[in-house]
Amino acid sequence: MLADVLLALSALVLMFVTIGLELYFIYAIVISKNCKYPPAFPSFGNMKRLSLAEARKVLAESGTPLRVVDLGCGTGTMLLPLAREFPEHFFAGYDWDRFVTAIIRFRSRKMKNVEIIRDDFMKADIASYDLLLCFLDTKAAEDLSAEMKEKLKPGAVVISNAFELKGMVPEKILDAKSYGMPLKVYVYKNK
Ligand SMILES: C[S@@+](CC[C@H](N)C(=O)[O-])C[C@H]1O[C@@H](n2cnc3c(N)ncnc32)[C@H](O)[C@@H]1O
Numbered sequence: 001m002l003a004d005v006l007l008a009l010s011a012l013v014l015m016f017v018t019i020g021l022e023l024y025f026i027y028a029i030v031i032s033k034n035c036k037y038p039p040a041f042p043s044f045g046n047m048k049r050l051s052l053a054e055a056r057k058v059l060a061e062s063g064t065p066l067r068v069v070d071l072g073c074g075t076g077t078m079l080l081p082l083a084r085e086f087p088e089h090f091f092a093g094y095d096w097d098r099f100v101t102a103i104i105r106f107r108s109r110k111m112k113n114v115e116i117i118r119d120d121f122m123k124a125d126i127a128s129y130d131l132l133l134c135f136l137d138t139k140a141a142e143d144l145s146a147e148m149k150e151k152l153k154p155g156a157v158v159i160s161n162a163f164e165l166k167g168m169v170p171e172k173i174l175d176a177k178s179y180g181m182p183l184k185v186y187v188y189k190n191k
Pocket residue numbers: 037038039040041042043070071072073074075076077078094095096097100119120121122134135136140161
């Protein structure tokens with residue numbers, strides 16, 4: 001009897017979780033303009049490790065406070081470890097997904113050097129940042145590189161996970177093969 005009740009309860013919980021996830025996927029498709037832009041998927045493996053190492057170098061070597069932005073910050077996989085390690089620098093995260101922004105806002109609630117903006121990153125003031133992080137997809141990388149070519153401030157560094165920014169010449173391309181996937185990290189410096 002008890003086993004039947006527990007089984008029925010587990011099935012009910014599973015059903016609600018599944019419905020919740022399906023609703024979230026529909027929401028994600030709608031806000032990403034029918035998958036024109038990438039969904040919430042965190043950086044991982046060597047790609048994450050190498051791009052964080054590149055960002056750390058820039059932050060550690062700077063004698064003055066820098067402004068960092070993650071364009072599509074997700075739940076903070078890239079932004080928050082850096083913000084924690086470098087309290088002297090300022091970190092902004094743009095994301096238009098209300099669920100992931102709720103999570104990253106909660107995770108960063110005690111961090112005074114972090115600001116999360118729930119909006120389209122195409123509206124970000126690119127020229128105001130010294131270090132820009134992104135993990136996009138082909139279309140978003142194309143749109144954003146057009147913006148960056150025009151607006152990046154001199155000396156600004158861009159670290160792009162997996163996707164090349166078209167029309168910009170990388171200073172470095174790091175081999176970031178992860179779990180058998182031939183990924184790369186592209187590092188740009190605006191002269
Ligand atoms: C692939 S995830 C990367 C997350 C994080 N930067 C990382 O590396 O772990 C891309 C994120 O960008 C967000 N995104 C995609 N297009 C966007 C846009 N135009 N404006 C704001 N956020 C966007 C998605 O909601 C998603 O959370």
